[in-house]
Amino acid sequence: MAKNKAPAPPKVQAFADHQVITPPNTLKHAIRRVIDRELDDPVARAEQALANLSGEFKTWMRSECDRLAAAHAAILKKGFDTHTRGELFRAAHDIKGDASTFGFPAAGVAAESLCRILEHAPDLDAVPPDLIQHHIDAIQAIVREHNTIEKAGVANELSARLRAVADDYLTLVNRDRPDHLEMISAPSIVPKE
Amino acid sequence: MFRIDFNKLRFLVCDDNPHMRRILRTLLHSFGAREVYEAEDGATALEMYSHYVPDIVIADWAMPIFDGLELAQMIRQPDSKGNPYAPIIMLTGHSEKRRITMARDAGVTEFLAKPISAKGLYLRIMSVVAHPRPFIKTKNYFGPDRRRNTTVAYIGPERRNGGEAEVLQQPSLLDKARVTG
Numbered sequence: 001m002a003k004n005k006a007p008a009p010p011k012v013q014a015f016a017d018h019q020v021i022t023p024p025n026t027l028k029h030a031i032r033r034v035i036d037r038e039l040d041d042p043v044a045r046a047e048q049a050l051a052n053l054s055g056e057f058k059t060w061m062r063s064e065c066d067r068l069a070a071a072h073a074a075i076l077k078k079g080f081d082t083h084t085r086g087e088l089f090r091a092a093h094d095i096k097g098d099a100s101t102f103g104f105p106a107a108g109v110a111a112e113s114l115c116r117i118l119e120h121a122p123d124l125d126a127v128p129p130d131l132i133q134h135h136i137d138a139i140q141a142i143v144r145e146h147n148t149i150e151k152a153g154v155a156n157e158l159s160a161r162l163r164a165v166a167d168d169y170l171t172l173v174n175r176d177r178p179d180h181l182e183m184i185s186a187p188s189i190v191p192k193e
Numbered sequence: 194m195f196r197i198d199f200n201k202l203r204f205l206v207c208d209d210n211p212h213m214r215r216i217l218r219t220l221l222h223s224f225g226a227r228e229v230y231e232a233e234d235g236a237t238a239l240e241m242y243s244h245y246v247p248d249i250v251i252a253d254w255a256m257p258i259f260d261g262l263e264l265a266q267m268i269r270q271p272d273s274k275g276n277p278y279a280p281i282i283m284l285t286g287h288s289e290k291r292r293i294t295m296a297r298d299a300g301v302t303e304f305l306a307k308p309i310s311a312k313g314l315y316l317r318i319m320s321v322v323a324h325p326r327p328f329i330k331t332k333n334y335f336g337p338d339r340r341r342n343t344t345v346a347y348i349g350p351e352r353r354n355g356g357e358a359e360v361l362q363q364p365s366l367l368d369k370a371r372v373t374g
Contacts, residue, residue, distance in 0.1 A: 010278070010328075017331060017332070018329055018330060018331040019329070019330040019331075020327050020328075020329060020338075021327060021328040021329070021330060022327045022328070023278040023325075023328065025325050026248070027202065027248055027249075027280075027321075027322045027325070028322075029198075029201055030197050030198045030199070030201040030202050030248075030322055031195055031196075031197060031198075031322060031323055032195065032196050032197070032198050033194065033195055033196075034194050034195070034196045035194070040196075042196070042197075042199070042223065042224045042225060042315060043311045043312050043315050045223045045224070046219075046220045046223035046224055046311035046314075046315070047311045047312075048223075049219050049220070049222070049223040050216065050219060050220065050223075050311060053215070053216070053219055060212045063212075064212070086257070089255070090209070090255050090256075090257070093255050093286050093287075094210045094213070094255075094286065096286045096307075097213070097285070097286025097307035097308065097309075098210070098212060098213060098286075098307065098308070099308075100307075100308035101216065101307070101308045101309055102212075108308075112288075115286075183289060183291065186289055186290060186291075188288040188289070
């Protein structure tokens with residue numbers, strides 16, 4: 001919040017090749033001791049607010065899909081360059097990050113697979129166009145047909161198959177790039193649900 | 194037991210995705226925050242950082258113009274006129290270990306992998322408010338102390354000389370990222 005006076009200067013300890021700087025804790029005024037079992041639970045309140053917002057998630061997810069499709073259409077028209085690749089990557093990357101929150105986890109898995117192709121394929125122009133197209137189509141189908149295919153487990157199966165095909169491709173084209181191979185095979189830090 | 198008075202904190206949220214900004218705003222307001230400023234790219238965020246002097250920055254990684262990593266590097270300029278010490282929470286869809294290392298080396302304070310949860314965000318904010326870390330300035334690094342624990346088994350080169358390490362014991366960023374919530 002607005003500071004009425006300048007904070008105290010940081011405490012500096014100098015050593016041979018580094019300094020340890022301890023800035024004044026300007027945030028400690030926001031810490032408050034409370035009695036145990038205080039009724040107010042900010043996390044529960046925020047979860048409820050998120051639940052109240054969830055009615056909009058399907059619309060949001062559709063607009064994310066539209067953005068993905070537009071980015072892909074630009075690539076089909078202009079080819080890969082820094083801008084078009086960046087737009088497609090960010091669109092897929094946002095779906096990867098948001099899809100679980102919005103209730104479409106399988107779309108997130110397919111989007112992550114697409115991100116990995118865009119990040120680790122040594123030559124994007126050499127990537128089979130169908131491989132990218134199938135990812136785009138799958139994400140759109142998972143969102144569009146959410147109520148039917150999610151229930152039947154088709155969405156998860158579709159995403160898993162796409163990921164397997166993409167991983168096989170990336171392993172093949174990166175066989176002489178050990179750094180990329182290591183990144184491709186590294187486990188995700190995000191825990192499985 | 195401690196709680197945070199969020200209404201005493203000023204936040205800057207930087208994410209190019211309007212839906213994620215809406216979610217972050219909703220969560221922060223639900224926690225009790227009143228002052229939440231939003232930027233949709235790194236350049237705007239840097240300008241707002243100077244103007245509004247936020248207490249805490251929450252930044253996405255992948256953004257146009259310049260990304261969250263570059264934003265962190267620009268904020269962490271030890272000789273800048275602005276505040277180079279504000280906690281930066283990196284919120285990202287990236288889920289690889291090397292990304293955490295990159296974020297840490299850019300001066301990021303906490304790392305929160307998507308999908309976002311209310312509990313995960315709350316715990317990161319609690320961590321930066323209640324347990325601020327000292328800053329380290331070396332020839333090629335300026336940011337929060339990257340040492341979060343000590344081990345007698347360490348056999349690599351020491352990157353710092355001339356003083357005993359005082360370490361605030363905390364889980365590593367990687368361990369924190371692996372915990373759900």
